[in-house]
């Protein structure tokens with residue numbers, strides 16, 4: 437641990453927020469030198485401000501609330517050159533602006549293959565057929581009469597970081613790691629619906645299909661379907677957002693995002709996988725020996741420092757610096773996150789804060805006293821199965837250079853002496 441009691445490195449920059457923080461924290465923050473002395477003569481302290489002088493807006497100005505106008509920069513963003521058309525495209529969660537482990541609904545990245553379907557819940561149907569005793573069709577109302585559960589899960593697109601396989605490319609964790617979100621789902625365990633239909637003993641696979649224009653279809657092994665899959669209609673307490681599959685989506689915890697079929701309308705029970713586009717031409721990886729990896733469902737153990745990062749530079753100068761990030765594993769919980777500030781020469785154990793739940797994001801922090809010199813920041817996650825996040829070189833040695841999907845390699849950010857951060861690779 438770095439000593440936080442050094443007051444010699446106090447920065448004089450004026451900031452009301454830091455002042456208040458320092459005052460509230462009392463001794464600890466004073467010792468850390470984040471700026472009590474700056475208060476003298478600050479008009480934000482000595483003058484009455486408009487927001488103090490005039491009444492504010494009353495209730496009901498926004499029946500559905502929105503973030504503060506000062507947070508207008510916190511939005512999903514896309515990379516226009518990445519795809520030919522926005523209806524079959526992706527945008528990215530602004531991870532560098534978020535804290536904790538929950539992704540606000542309006543900031544969950546979107547990945548559509550045929551645009552967002554607009555479906556009135558009264559018109560939505562879910563069919564179960566194939567190798568079942570009784571083919572069934574459920575309305576949304578029917579589904580809401582089954583016992584339901586609440587579970588926090590991350591959803592990561594298998595292509596998250598795909599652009600970074602051969603080297604660092606996109607300047608920001610929003611773009612390198614932002615095809616992930618983590619929300620509380622409310623839904624019915626898929627097992628209950630399958631039990632209701634009665635799966636025949638020959639039924640070993642499930643085909644899930646979406647009602648959108650892409651009619652996305654994926655094969656899911658029955659073992660997983662009966663284990664922890666959910667048919668969800670709520671996220672973070674409210675109805676699914678249209679972008680996330682309103683009124684109904686499949687949750688396939690810990691497994692690649694592509695399998696989480698949105699606008700879920702059909703489940704077919706079969707005896708073998710279907711070999712759909714999304715499990716043959718897509719979501720497979722060509723290995724160095726010319727063979728392709730397929731059915732690579734589980735999302736591997738992974739982490740990233742979200743701040744500092746290229747879109748979240750260090751603007752306060754040397755002294756106390758909060759390094760924070762996210763870690764996750766499709767196999768379980770995160771047991772430990774190591775952070776290096778010197779490109780991997782020395783590692784420190786980060787502090788994981790908040791709930792540690794299986795197949796959900798974990799938040800970690802390393803609080804340091806920055807001496808103002810260049811940093812090479814990396815994080816390395818280890819899950820409860822003992823799986824360790826690999827370096828990019830280790831990953832390329834195992835899977836070759838042609839992969840796109842399942843890049844869980846260690847990310848490096850270079851922080852220069854001005855606090856500017858860039859995406860670099862140290863393997």
Ligand SMILES: Nc1nc2c(c(=O)[nH]1)N[C@H]1C(S)=C(S)[C@@H](COP(=O)(O)O)O[C@H]1N2
Nearest residue numbers: 545546547548549593646652693694697698
């Ligand atoms: N019906 C349907 N389901 C879909 C898709 C789609 O285009 N149509 N995209 C898939 C892909 S590739 C991913 S990564 C996730 C993205 O979920 P999100 O839009 O909630 O982030 O949804 C999956 N489910």
Ligand SMILES: [Mo]
Nearest residue numbers: 593594693694
């Ligand atoms: Mo995806």
